[in-house]
Amino acid sequence: MKNIKIGLIGLGRIGLIHFNNLKYQIPYAEVVMVADPRHKEQFKGVVVGTAEELINHPEIDAVVICSPTNTHADYIDLCAAARKDIFCEKPHDLSLERVITTLETVKKAGVKLMLGFNRRFDANFKKIHELVNLRKIGEPTILKITSRDPGPPPLSYLKSSGGLFMDMSIHDFDMARFIMGKEVEKVYATAAVFTSDEVAEAGDVDTAVINLTFMDGSMAVIDNSRKASYGYDQRLEIFGSNGMAQADNNKHDSHLLVDQEGSHGALPLDFFMDRYEASYRLEMMAFIEALLKGEGLPVDGHDGLEAMLIAIAAKVSVDEKRPVLLKEIRNTIRIKAL
Known part of the structure; x- marks a missing residue:
């Protein structure tokens, strides 16, 4: 070959x-x-x-x-x-x-164009995706995603990042579509600045809760923060008609100390380069394999576009303090079937 x-x-x-x-x-x-x-x-x-x-x-x-x-x-x-x-x-x-x-x-x-949504290739989240597809939890109705960074990036980065929703939350928007296997109809988001004056100086927010409603009425709740004092917090839970499934944080180790003061364990990993080290390798392997076999890509330009539409709707929702239908964003520009 x-x-x-x-x-x-x-x-x-x-x-x-x-x-x-x-x-x-x-x-x-x-x-x-x-x-x-x-x-x-x-x-x-x-x-x-x-x-x-x-x-x-x-x-x-x-x-x-x-x-x-x-x-x-x-x-x-x-x-x-x-x-x-x-x-x-x-x-x-x-x-x-x-x-x-x-x-x-x-x-x-x-x-071919593949977009770098590496979290789809994380072993924990991929397993949840497989369980949903196998109908192990029945019909999925509620998805909860927690995604919190250990600290905000520098001001120079914040000014060019596109904002919290386009830079950080966009991974969670893609993950919501990936796990649920459904398209988003409506977005309602609230956001504020709690962690750094530089975030406000950049005209951005650092803390947000985003509610997504899918076409069939099922829901997702995403909470984001630029600063978690205990490390890189990446968790997911999905609830369905026949059960639920969870993916917890990856930690530095799996030890558990139990004493008179309570239970104690290791903190989550420090940042995305540690937490998603394997997923970066697996996503690139998937790209190479798709080219070798002449197959379709696991993540393409359409996926990037859909995640971006959700990010734009979330920003409009915060600015205008109202729910935003994705069709409102689509109607602002000519969008063909891509």
Whole structure:
């Protein structure tokens, strides 16, 4: 079986994770070139070039985009023109209009585009998804997702992130669609600033509760915070007509101390790079396998678009203090079947 030859743009935190997985952990993947202005000529034995050189390299089959968000759509368009398949970290742009035009470009070019919603590949959440699909809990009616970071990012990041809903909650919006297997009809969100003056300075919020109503009337409740003093809090519970299923935090270890003062155990892992280390590898493996087998992608541009629509509706809900129907957001722009 031939190798899929990869070019990777951006060697920040996520880019380095994907680079190391592709180079050392994933069979049938070969990193041919990387592009990052902080590196010259070679990086860990791989040739460094410009993004344009990489995209147009005749040997490269697919491009992994891990550069800043404001470059994603331009690189996707260039990859489509060069007939390169694409893996892109979310979101692929902060403008709904630009997202739709790039999805149309990708579709017209006939190339594959996978979005980086790595939590779908986490073993805990994937198991819950399987249990729901096997009808082990009957018809799912209530989903609860807790997602809290250990601390807010720096002001420079907050100003360019697109806000809590587009940057952080968007993973939970995708997870809600993935676990429930249903589409969202209505969004109602409340939010505030509790953790950092820099969050308010950036015009953002750091704490939110989002209620989603699906087309069949079933519901999801998502709570987000930029600061959990005890670590990276990632939990999920789904309730159905025949039972319920839960996924708890991954912790530093599984010890339990019981004494006269009570029960004591380890804290949750520190941050997403620890908590989701395996899921990053598995999502990239799924991308490579889909290219090798000529199969459909497990997460595509449509999934990214749907999560983005929910994020926009949540922001409108907070600003206007009301429930927002997703069709309101769709009606603001021409959205074709993608």
